[in-house]
Amino acid sequence: MELWMIGTKLVLLLYIAFCFVRAEGSSIDLAVLTFLLYFCINITLYIFKHTTIKRLFLIGSICITVAAYSMVHPIFSILLPLSIVELAAGFIEQKFIHLLVSIIPIFYIQETFQPIYGLVAIFCFMLYSVTTSFHYMQVKDEAQMDSMRKAMGKLTKRVNENTEYIRQSEYTFKLEERNRISQEIHDKIGHSMTGALFQMEAAKRLLETDPGKAAELLQNVIQISKEGIENIRLTLKNMKPPTEQVGIHRLKLMIDDVNAKQPIKTVLTYEGNLDVISPIQWKIIHENITEALTNAMKYSQATLVSVDLKVLNKLVRVEVRDNGVGTDTIKKGLGIIGMEERTAAVDGTMIVDSTHGFSVTTLLPI
DSSP states (O other): OHHHHHHHHHHHHHHHHHHHHHOSSOOHHHHHHHHHHHHHHHHHHTTOOOHHHHHHHHHHHHHHHHHHHHHTOGGGGGGHHHHHHHHHHTTOOOHHHHHHHHHGGGGTSOGGGHHHHHHHHHHHHHHHHHHHHHHHHHHHHHHHHHHHHHHHHHHHHHHHHHHHHHHHHHHHHHHHHHHHHHHHIIIIIIHHHHHHHHHHHHHHHHHHHOHHHHHHHHHHHHHHHHHHHHHHHHHHHHHSOOHHHHHHHHHHHHHHHHHHHOSSEEEEEEESOGGGSOHHHHHHHHHHHHHHHHHIIIIIOOSEEEEEEEEOSSEEEEEEEEOSOOOSSOOOOHHHHHHHHHHHTTTOEEEEEOSSSEEEEEEEEO
16 A cells, blocks of 8 residues: 555656646756655655654645645645545545545645646545555455464364374273273183193192092083183174174275265165175175276266165175266276176176166175
């Protein structure tokens, strides 16, 4: 804003200088002195930020202009409007009144200079109004940007705190789980093995003196060992999730990740006994679905992709279908060839169809 004001005053000074050179009988020394005083006061005006000091400099600028009008040349009157508008803006909010105040001197100057004074007053008023509006918008935008930066900083801090909390929670959970498993092994299996060891040592000592009692102790050791092995099996079974849970949950996580990152909606449905699907089949299902979804995102122009998993009597059927444009000719690239090879490795079959959208169906034998 200050640059616009300085530039406008400089243009007015250049115009006055041009008119002054053409005039006759004017004092060059007073003109130069007026130029220097006016220029220095208006440059200093924009250095200070204090409102009272700025107003004092504006009053000084008006006084110099009036003196120059009276003592040097009437053309100096065109410097008045902009200074009056700037000074009035500090006291009056209505912009239209700024124009009226800057027009008042037109009734006191020579008639010859009244038209140019009026044009300069209107121009200065319009320029000042536009620059102040732009300045206020710029200040408002900067305030909004600062507010947004602060909000982003707070959100980033909260995300980092939540991430740290999740990491600590996972670490704590792992420690608790390790402690639980350790305690369970100590309480169940450790006590059993210790008891079995004591009885085997006793049976060893009674083996020659009391074979019957030694045989009885050995039978107890065998029973305790069986119970210990069974406890180990149960503990490991409780620790390891079922294969079908690992497979379907991994598939759900993958679908959720696709929905979060891609504009195409993906829906997963499944039915049947998932327990019959082997780990190698789950691996093939996951890889084929990933490849089919990638192709759908790239080429289908679809808005919806459905993933349907069904476990039938003799086979597992997995279909990935989109509602996109489809294609008249199916070109088997590396993606489709890779899906066919993976499926054929476990004696399965893969069917590709593009009559209604595009679908990839994987059939795996049970």
